[in-house]
Amino acid sequence: MSAAQALRLGVNIDHIATLRNARGSAYPDPVRGALLAQAAGADGITAHLREDRRHIIDSDIERLMAAISIPLNFEMAATDEMQAIALRHKPHAVCIVPEKREERTTEGGLDVLSDEARLTDFIAPLAAAGCRVSLFIGHDARQIEAAARAGAAVVELHTGHYCDLHAEGRMAERDNELRDLMGGAALAASLGLEVHMGHGLSFETVEPIAAIPEVVELNIGHFLISESVFMGLDPAIREMRRLMDLTRQAMA
Ligand SMILES: CC(=O)[C@@H](O)[C@H](O)COP(=O)(O)O
Numbered sequence: 001m002s003a004a005q006a007l008r009l010g011v012n013i014d015h016i017a018t019l020r021n022a023r024g025s026a027y028p029d030p031v032r033g034a035l036l037a038q039a040a041g042a043d044g045i046t047a048h049l050r051e052d053r054r055h056i057i058d059s060d061i062e063r064l065m066a067a068i069s070i071p072l073n074f075e076m077a078a079t080d081e082m083q084a085i086a087l088r089h090k091p092h093a094v095c096i097v098p099e100k101r102e103e104r105t106t107e108g109g110l111d112v113l114s115d116e117a118r119l120t121d122f123i124a125p126l127a128a129a130g131c132r133v134s135l136f137i138g139h140d141a142r143q144i145e146a147a148a149r150a151g152a153a154v155v156e157l158h159t160g161h162y163c164d165l166h167a168e169g170r171m172a173e174r175d176n177e178l179r180d181l182m183g184g185a186a187l188a189a190s191l192g193l194e195v196h197m198g199h200g201l202s203f204e205t206v207e208p209i210a211a212i213p214e215v216v217e218l219n220i221g222h223f224l225i226s227e228s229v230f231m232g233l234d235p236a237i238r239e240m241r242r243l244m245d246l247t248r249q250a251m252a
C-alpha cells in the first residue's frame, strides 16, 4: 500500500449539526453531509455525541449507522450512558474524548494516567463488541504509555495547540509542538498503537501533520464545514485530500 493511500481522512460532521441546532430546524442534515463526504472520498465519518447534545443528537447516530457505508468513528465521553449507546450501535470505532460542559470545544486530551484502571474496564466491553477503541490524548509520553496499558488500539493525538500556535504566528513554539507530536507518534507506534491526529486542522496546518509517517488517520471537521460555507463540502474535502496525498507522495 502506498504512503498516500495509508493516510485516511475522517470527516467530522459535528458542526453541520451545530448549524441545524441553531434554529431547531431539520436542516442542514448532518447525515446528508456524511453522504456527501462519503461521495467526495472521505475514508470515514466522525461524530461526537456530547453529553449536552449541543450538536450531534442520538437520532443522528442511529441514522448515520443506517446510511453510510464507510466506517463511523463515534466520539464520546467515558460515561455509562455513552458506553450503552456505543454497545447498542457497535460502530466501527469509538474514540473516547474528555468533555466539560462549560468548554466551547475539546480543550485537552483525556487524562488516562489518573483514570487508568477505570478506563481499562471501560474499554474492554467496547473492544469485545468489535469496536476499535481510540483514546483522544495529548502527546505526553506517560499518557501514551497509559493508553497502551489500558487496552486502546488507537491513540488520536490532539493537534489543537499546534493549530492555535500557528494561528497566533508563534512559529517557533508551533515547531516545538510539532516536534512533540512527532515524538508522540513514534512512541505510540513503537508500543503497537495505531496513530491518528485531529482537532483544528485546516488547509494551512495539515501538511506537516500529514508528513508524520506513523500517522494513519486524520480527523478533520470544523474547518471543512466552515470552508464548505464558501466553496462547498465536496470541493473542501477534495482539497484536503489533495494536500494530504501530495504530502505523502512527496515522502514516497
Ligand atoms: C475530539 C475533537 O477534537 C473533536 O471531535 C471535537 O470534539 C469536535 O467537537 P467540539 O467542537 O464540540 O469539541
Ligand SMILES: NCC(=O)COP(=O)(O)O
Binding pocket: 012, 046, 136, 156, 197, 198, 199, 200, 201, 219, 220, 221, 222, 223
Ligand atoms: N477528533 C478531532 C475531530 O474529529 C475533528 O476536530 P475538528 O477538526 O472539528 O477540530
